Amino acid sequence: MLIDTILRGEVGPAARLMRDLDDEMPQARETLRQLYPHTGRAHVIGITGSPGAGKSCLTNQMISHFRKRGQTVGVVAIDPSSPFSGGAILGDRVRMQPHTTDAGVFVRSLATRGHMGGLSRSTGDVVDVMDAMGKDVVIVETVGVGQDELEIIRLAHTTIVVQVPGLGDEIQSIKAGILEIASIFVVNKADLPGADMVVRDLTAMLQIRATRARELVPQIVKTEATKGKGLDELMVAIERDRAHLQSGDGWTEKQQQRLELRFLDYLRTQLFEQARARLPSIEKYGEIVTALAAREIDPYTAARRAVAGILGTAKVA
């Protein structure tokens, strides 16, 4: 059975399922539905930061550490410049080679896929499949820029924001939304001048940021990823975050939040697709189109009338 091969972690069937989900194949959706009761166990870790901050190198080092502990790892790369996505920065691609022959590591790149609008949906699906495959940890690597990437990062239990000294006014450039959900700040390339200033600025910023009740104060870790320095500390911070989440309601809350986000994302898409298909059949649609074309009404008002027609609500002016 297909389900069983994926639950056993076989790469071929899993990769095919991911592709079929992307192609919107109905039977792929049915397979994911059957896999769903087996999901929810993986620790999903988001890692974000500017291109060149060393995210991929850090990810690579984290993979090694997780593997040494006997944990299996899935990686979803969204950053087009990531070596995981075929890009090559600072020779990371060479260093990543060891993992490509390791059956305990499964890497999937979504960097070159369609437009951003669908990325959070695809990412959620890929994370689910890796989760069902039994991966203990799923790392989602993304550049912290757009709104969609913020949505992607919301899929994670633990969010790592990578900063480097010397890239100018670095802390200012993180999206406010990402700052608010960061669990761990990594100051990478900590041997560069200015690293301590970045740590100081982050600390000051965290004092301003309100920490919700029962929430861990975000941790700050200095690393030199290319030399593996600070990785033990980072692994402790990750483990500490996971333990804290699982000791209280945090883990369950994050899972529910993630389910709700994905549910609403699908709702928006499906609703629009179905509504668009039935537009011609709604009462007075011809009148709306004619009035719109004649500029007697504006697109906003036309949309209000169409929505009322689709949802069967009382007529609006």
Add this chain to the structure above:
Amino acid sequence: MLIDTILRGEVGPAARLMRDLDDEMPQARETLRQLYPHTGRAHVIGITGSPGAGKSCLTNQMISHFRKRGQTVGVVAIDPSSPFSGGAILGDRVRMQPHTTDAGVFVRSLATRGHMGGLSRSTGDVVDVMDAMGKDVVIVETVGVGQDELEIIRLAHTTIVVQVPGLGDEIQSIKAGILEIASIFVVNKADLPGADMVVRDLTAMLQIRATRARELVPQIVKTEATKGKGLDELMVAIERDRAHLQSGDGWTEKQQQRLELRFLDYLRTQLFEQARARLPSIEKYGEIVTALAAREIDPYTAARRAVAGILGTAKVA
């Protein structure tokens, strides 16, 4: 009357209306609805290209040329690095000063507004208000990157794609969708080495690209915007595009396309907002949420059931 002051082109009331539209004030929507019959006359010109390609400098020169002909101009700047948005590249801000005291020029920056998802809606509203104000030309300046910006460019009658030599494999970096809707290619900084190669590459590319019936073959114009060189040729190309559009069905088709895009954009948003609000009242919603939380169903299936409940369609499995 507010309507009249805007139709007369008064800046204060127009700027307030734009802000109120952004804030989703119901009376602002009503005002725009009343203005709508007075829109559809402005020539909307989209200008896109990489940061540093000289879009703002070109825009600035175009403004001067339109003003010399007695035409009024509105500018909507989406590019955060644009001097129109408060950024300063190559000292353009200084050169732009003359226009800031010219009542025939109205500049609005949307660069720092909310998330990208809403940008195409806001841009459409701002273009409509400028159109109602009687601006003869509305220039929309944007960097050619994301999907949302592609939507924004679709609002234009005439689309100018700015290229510069020496930025590497430049032509490859334009989004395919933007290439397909370009009316004019500007090769700016034409004094730099490689300019002729860019022209040659564009010419070759345009021979491959299928030109639709009744469509002008996209024009290629070399400029040195900082010195004003090539601007006369660019103005001729813009005028030629406008005349061609208005001589056939092109103008009307573009207007209808733009209306449809905006209508569907509003439809998606309003549908989702209203559907979300009525989720709790749909039959068996409690069951869906419970099954989702228990991972008995996946978010995709849950969304299908909710959509069926909202749209009142036959139950799905």
